[in-house]
Amino acid sequence: MSSLGNSNNIFWQECPVGKLERQKLINQKGCVVWITGLSGSGKSTLAFALNRQLYSRGKLSYVLDGDNLRHGLNKDLGFSAEDRTENIRRVGEVAKLFADAGMICIASLISPYRKDRDACRAMLPDSNFIEVFMNTPLSLCESRDAKGLYKLARAGKIKGFTGIDDPYEPPLQCEIELQLIDGICRTPTAMSEQVVSYLEEKGYLEDQ
Numbered sequence: 615m616s617s618l619g620n621s622n623n624i625f626w627q628e629c630p631v632g633k634l635e636r637q638k639l640i641n642q643k644g645c646v647v648w649i650t651g652l653s654g655s656g657k658s659t660l661a662f663a664l665n666r667q668l669y670s671r672g673k674l675s676y677v678l679d680g681d682n683l684r685h686g687l688n689k690d691l692g693f694s695a696e697d698r699t700e701n702i703r704r705v706g707e708v709a710k711l712f713a714d715a716g717m718i719c720i721a722s723l724i725s726p727y728r729k730d731r732d733a734c735r736a737m738l739p740d741s742n743f744i745e746v747f748m749n750t751p752l753s754l755c756e757s758r759d760a761k762g763l764y765k766l767a768r769a770g771k772i773k774g775f776t777g778i779d780d781p782y783e784p785p786l787q788c789e790i791e792l793q794l795i796d797g798i799c800r801t802p803t804a805m806s807e808q809v810v811s812y813l814e815e816k817g818y819l820e821d822q
């Protein structure tokens with residue numbers, strides 16, 4: 615390829631050590647676990663619980679959390695539709711690199727637009743994109759209000775807050791949906807175990 619996007623005269627350089635070799639070396643299979651949901655739905659909590667459980671099993675994972683990435687890589691982005699799309703695109707590209715390195719990459723971002731999540735899925739070969747939908751009702755997210763942002767959004771002090779005056783498009787089809795059972799939210803550990811079981815079932819935790 616000699617031209618791509620805004621860069622001209624660039625050529626893909628094939629690395630002599632491939633993904634399969636890297637996976638064999640670290641004995642795991644690279645993939646992306648993409649956690650989407652409203653603010654306060656429990657994305658970061660699940661991401662960190664999963665990170666810990668995988669670590670305990672000797673599997674290396676790394677969390678790309680929306681809040682944290684906005685302190686660095688994405689510090690130039692706000693919350694307009696365009697900026698959110700660019701935010702998700704960049705994190706999708708980074709997650710793809712982590713998965714290519716052989717890591718289990720856990721991305722936890724609101725990622726409110728379906729087309730942006732689907733674009734990230736399309737970046738990953740061989741269905742190595744596992745979308746986890748935190749289907750926590752807005753009323754519960756708002757009652758938690760861990761950062762006080764819903765209160766500010768309701769008071770009109772934050773404009774364009776997801777779920778209040780900005781859209782959230784739930785997945786139409788996702789690999790895992792985590793929701794209340796009989797109106798009760800399960801523990802982060804229980805939710806994380808469900809994700810680990812899925813990874814196990816699909817062979818992501820098998821020795822390579």
Ligand SMILES: Nc1ncnc2c1ncn2[C@@H]1O[C@H](COP(=O)(O)OS(=O)(=O)O)[C@@H](OP(=O)(O)O)[C@H]1O
Nearest residue numbers: 653654680681693698701723724725726774775776
């Ligand atoms: N307007 C608005 N809407 C939604 N969220 C807001 C907004 N302003 C600030 N925040 C804080 O930013 C965190 C979400 O960042 P993300 O990068 O995950 O958002 S997005 O995927 O680009 O929509 C989100 O963190 P989480 O609560 O962890 O989801 C909020 O703390």
Ligand SMILES: Nc1ncnc2c1ncn2[C@@H]1O[C@H](COP(=O)(O)OP(=O)(O)O)[C@@H](O)[C@H]1O
Nearest residue numbers: 653654655656657658659758760799800801802
């Ligand atoms: N499974 C859960 N059960 C009870 N409380 C939870 C659970 N998951 C998250 N929380 C609490 O909800 C709040 C928001 O969680 P957080 O992981 O920060 O959500 P998000 O990353 O989606 O904004 C935190 O105070 C957290 O302790």
